[in-house]
Amino acid sequence: MHAFGQILKIETRLYLRDLAAPLITIVLPLLLLTVFGMIPALRESNPDFGDRSFIQYFAPSLLVITLAMAAVNILPTVLATYRERGVLRRLATTPASPAALLAAQLVISLGTILISAVLLIVVGRLAFDVPLPRHPLGFALALVLGTAALLALGLLVAAVAPTNKSAQAIAVPLFMLVMFFGGVYLPRFMLPNFLVRIGDYTPPGVQALLDAWTTDAPRPLHLAIMAVIAVLAGSAAAKLFRWE
Amino acid sequence: MPVIEVTNLHKRYGETVAVDDVSFDVAAGEIFGVLGPNGAGKTTTVECVAGLRVPDGGEVSVLGLDPRRDATRLRQLVGVQLQESQLPDRLRVAEALEMYASFYRDPTDPARLIDELGLGEKRNTPYQKLSGGQKQRLSIALALVGNPKIAILDELTTGLDPQARRDTWGLIERVRERGVTILLVTHFMEEAERLCDRLAVIDKGRVVALDSPTGLVSAVAPEQRIRFRPSAPLDDRLLADLPQVSAVTRSGTQVVVTGTGDVLHAVTSVLARNQIIAADLRLEQATLDDAFVELTGHRPAE
Numbered sequence A: 001m002h003a004f005g006q007i008l009k010i011e012t013r014l015y016l017r018d019l020a021a022p023l024i025t026i027v028l029p030l031l032l033l034t035v036f037g038m039i040p041a042l043r044e045s046n047p048d049f050g051d052r053s054f055i056q057y058f059a060p061s062l063l064v065i066t067l068a069m070a071a072v073n074i075l076p077t078v079l080a081t082y083r084e085r086g087v088l089r090r091l092a093t094t095p096a097s098p099a100a101l102l103a104a105q106l107v108i109s110l111g112t113i114l115i116s117a118v119l120l121i122v123v124g125r126l127a128f129d130v131p132l133p134r135h136p137l138g139f140a141l142a143l144v145l146g147t148a149a150l151l152a153l154g155l156l157v158a159a160v161a162p163t164n165k166s167a168q169a170i171a172v173p174l175f176m177l178v179m180f181f182g183g184v185y186l187p188r189f190m191l192p193n194f195l196v197r198i199g200d201y202t203p204p205g206v207q208a209l210l211d212a213w214t215t216d217a218p219r220p221l222h223l224a225i226m227a228v229i230a231v232l233a234g235s236a237a238a239k240l241f242r243w244e
Numbered sequence B: 001m002p003v004i005e006v007t008n009l010h011k012r013y014g015e016t017v018a019v020d021d022v023s024f025d026v027a028a029g030e031i032f033g034v035l036g037p038n039g040a041g042k043t044t045t046v047e048c049v050a051g052l053r054v055p056d057g058g059e060v061s062v063l064g065l066d067p068r069r070d071a072t073r074l075r076q077l078v079g080v081q082l083q084e085s086q087l088p089d090r091l092r093v094a095e096a097l098e099m100y101a102s103f104y105r106d107p108t109d110p111a112r113l114i115d116e117l118g119l120g121e122k123r124n125t126p127y128q129k130l131s132g133g134q135k136q137r138l139s140i141a142l143a144l145v146g147n148p149k150i151a152i153l154d155e156l157t158t159g160l161d162p163q164a165r166r167d168t169w170g171l172i173e174r175v176r177e178r179g180v181t182i183l184l185v186t187h188f189m190e191e192a193e194r195l196c197d198r199l200a201v202i203d204k205g206r207v208v209a210l211d212s213p214t215g216l217v218s219a220v221a222p223e224q225r226i227r228f229r230p231s232a233p234l235d236d237r238l239l240a241d242l243p244q245v246s247a248v249t250r251s252g253t254q255v256v257v258t259g260t261g262d263v264l265h266a267v268t269s270v271l272a273r274n275q276i277i278a279a280d281l282r283l284e285q286a287t288l289d290d291a292f293v294e295l296t297g298h299r300p301a302e
């Protein structure tokens, strides 16, 4: 559709113009991978990490940075700002629906997540001995379901927050929780066991990503929980979302 | 044939009655103004016409269609400028217009519209760097880019400087010459007088007057007063006998004639016939401002 293509094109440009967003979402995880990967000790297997190297153990957490930024930070604040400023309402007076703008934002989120995942996998493999996902299907499933769960949460925030300010007030703590349980702030081996277990079930489900990336099939329960969160948060968001 | 018909429109927000009972018709090619004090229900009324709000009572028909049921068809035909709507900060002028143009089957050339609205030098400027008046002009351009049959403009020139306001009036007149019907909400009497064929004055959700600008003025304050100094002695009866004249008085060397209708023409014809020159001639008459105050008990904006 012509209108959707135009909206996607313009929204992508706006996303790139806001340098901070692509820098933190895509460049920062890659940069951290490179910095840690250059330290030889972090590339050696270590029983603390289940016979993985630190860098193998930490790579899924770097992907969590991308997921958290795209889905629960940028997406809800952009949508709430658009609603607050009447961008969505104005679009509703034209033949293009505000739904097209929402769809464009989702495409941009998915695109950045995909790009970042591919970059981390490829650079990790070529430079730092991180294997390609050992269980590709399981990895794809874990990534898709984790992404869906987080995007649904992001949309729910956008649905309940009327303004940019209120969206940030919900999105920032949520973002920090996702980052924390995703093992970004502190690698998970440094956390007490019960926090690690909570992290297994906190979207996007970093343990399932880790299992599929470096060992074997993720646990079905981990995946199922992500699917349930995606469906629940997604339908609540669909119910509550307002264009104005 | 009316292109917009509003019949007994009623709309409330919770307990607040925003529009109580509003009816009016807008003919094809007309510039129809909606005037009224703050909170009178103007925006709510035109947003019901635009299909953005669902009326709680009454009928709205636009080009014979229902603004809610036939929304898809009407959005191609109706351009809307909302009173309070902004664009993303980093969106540039030309991008905004090209994007909006892509939504319509038969858009105008965005580049020409940018020039017509005096935004040529700002085409690559992001929205956040535009002045208030430039934002307003961009918003008008977005309402017109789809080549609409009807343009609904809420607060057309609020925030524009006097020159930009006049330029915008010129643009609206050119748009009308192309046969576009215009429904516009305004606070400015001068704007209403210059642009509008007819006006609805709305107060507290009701239409308190509906007429042409001159019709409104003469209905509220029909009397006109003419003052002049005659160049030669003048028999008051010559003027007093005219049907348009209600009184002739003297104030020093000045003659003061009060009357209605085309009293000015009648008086000047008599003077011409008697070869009397009217020095320092002044015509005093009520303005739309006076009519507005009379009708609503509010002072108009500015």
Ligand SMILES: Nc1ncnc2c1ncn2[C@@H]1O[C@H](COP(=O)(O)OP(=O)(O)OP(=O)(O)O)[C@@H](O)[C@H]1O
Residues within 6 Å of the ligand: B013, B016, B017, B018, B019, B036, B037, B038, B039, B040, B041, B042, B043, B044, B045, B083
């Ligand atoms: N979304 C809303 N929710 C609740 N009340 C509203 C809403 N929009 C308008 N109102 C109320 O409805 C009444 C009419 O508002 P409206 O915006 O139609 O007035 P207006 O004539 O356009 O005023 P202005 O000249 O200030 O633009 C006001 O009392 C206003 O407070």
Ligand SMILES: [Mg+2]
Residues within 6 Å of the ligand: B042, B043, B044, B083, B154
């Ligand atoms: Mg208004």
